[in-house]
Amino acid sequence: MTDDPVQSLKPGSLLAAMRRRNPLVQNITNFVAMNIAANVMLAAGASPAMVHSPEEAGEFAAIASALTINIGTISPDFFEGMKTAAKAAGEAGKPWVLDPVAHFATSYRRSAVAELLALKPTVIRGNASEIIALAGEHASGQGVDAGDSVASAEAAAKALALRHGCVVAVTGERDFVTDGQRSVQVLGGSKLMPKVTALGCSLTCIVGAFVATAPDSPFEATVAALALFAAAGELAGREAQAPGSFAVRFLDLLAEVTPDAVDAVARVVPV
Numbered sequence: 685m686t687d688d689p690v691q692s693l694k695p696g697s698l699l700a701a702m703r704r705r706n707p708l709v710q711n712i713t714n715f716v717a718m719n720i721a722a723n724v725m726l727a728a729g730a731s732p733a734m735v736h737s738p739e740e741a742g743e744f745a746a747i748a749s750a751l752t753i754n755i756g757t758i759s760p761d762f763f764e765g766m767k768t769a770a771k772a773a774g775e776a777g778k779p780w781v782l783d784p785v786a787h788f789a790t791s792y793r794r795s796a797v798a799e800l801l802a803l804k805p806t807v808i809r810g811n812a813s814e815i816i817a818l819a820g821e822h823a824s825g826q827g828v829d830a831g832d833s834v835a836s837a838e839a840a841a842k843a844l845a846l847r848h849g850c851v852v853a854v855t856g857e858r859d860f861v862t863d864g865q866r867s868v869q870v871l872g873g874s875k876l877m878p879k880v881t882a883l884g885c886s887l888t889c890i891v892g893a894f895v896a897t898a899p900d901s902p903f904e905a906t907v908a909a910l911a912l913f914a915a916a917g918e919l920a921g922r923e924a925q926a927p928g929s930f931a932v933r934f935l936d937l938l939a940e941v942t943p944d945a946v947d948a949v950a951r952v953v954p955v
């Protein structure tokens with residue numbers, strides 16, 4: 685590894701550092717997201733590995749620079765891999781990110797997420813309904829899609845961040861990131877983003893790439909990941925009219941967008 689200090693914690697600078705480092709990120713994600721998220725990671729400049737089997741997930745977590753866990757299509761075998769990997773990441777001092785997809789929908793998901801939370805994620809990233817329900821409040825999400833506004837999830841996000849000592853990111857039309865003390869909104873993106881499946885799951889993997897790059901600054905790393913999506917999404921949305929062509933332009937823009945353009949297009953507003 686070369687001595688490559690991060691120049692500043694601004695999103696553009698963190699993006700440049702992430703691309704220079706090309707961090708290896710282990711993603712235990714769902715069947716819908718696996719291919720999309722790997723392509724998103726490659727386009728943005730990270731190195732994804734979808735490694736989930738209990739036989740090797742822990743060993744791999746000690747090698748990778750960060751781990752992400754997404755329960756979207758969880759089954760007992762995947763869950764064993766998730767727990768093994770999260771424990772190994774914790775023991776190796778590697779950051780890890782939890783995406784609690786639709787954890788409120790079934791008792792199996794609820795209990796799985798409770799066990800994963802006990803393994804102390806560095807960052808939790810979810811939509812508004814997922815974050816509200818995780819804080820123990822009543823959410824109105826339907827399956828994997830949010831039914832609540834991000835604004836209505838802000839208090840829940842802060843409570844969760846304080847309770848679990850982690851960063852919490854709530855995404856939607858406007859994103860919200862908090863560590864319990866500091867909070868920002870990240871503005872940008874496109875209304876076509878929720879019309880393309882697994883972009884939230886892919887964003888969770890991108891958060892992994894940024895926390896791998898700045899493991900001592902998970903709040904700033906998470907903001908930078910969301911700012912990259914906000915900028916690429918907004919630029920793609922100016923060109924595309926429908927979900928299919930949007931998905932193609934968005935992927936291209938994750939590769940093309942410059943650090944300066946991320947800082948110019950995505951608005952990060954302290955709240």
Ligand SMILES: Nc1ncnc2c1ncn2[C@@H]1O[C@H](COP(=O)(O)OP(=O)(O)OP(=O)(O)O)[C@@H](O)[C@H]1O
Binds near residue numbers: 810872874887910914
């Ligand atoms: N209406 C919107 N306008 C602008 N950006 C949006 C909008 N809805 C979602 N986004 C962006 O889409 C990305 C994914 O967030 P979203 O909240 O849709 O995730 P999610 O519900 O977990 O998605 P999935 O479960 O399909 O992976 C984020 O970058 C978010 O800012």
Ligand SMILES: Cc1ncsc1CCO
Binds near residue numbers: 828881885
């Ligand atoms: C559609 C879907 N179903 C389970 S996971 C997933 C991807 C978006 O969360």
Ligand SMILES: [Mg+2]
Binds near residue numbers: 811
């Ligand atoms: Mg999701």
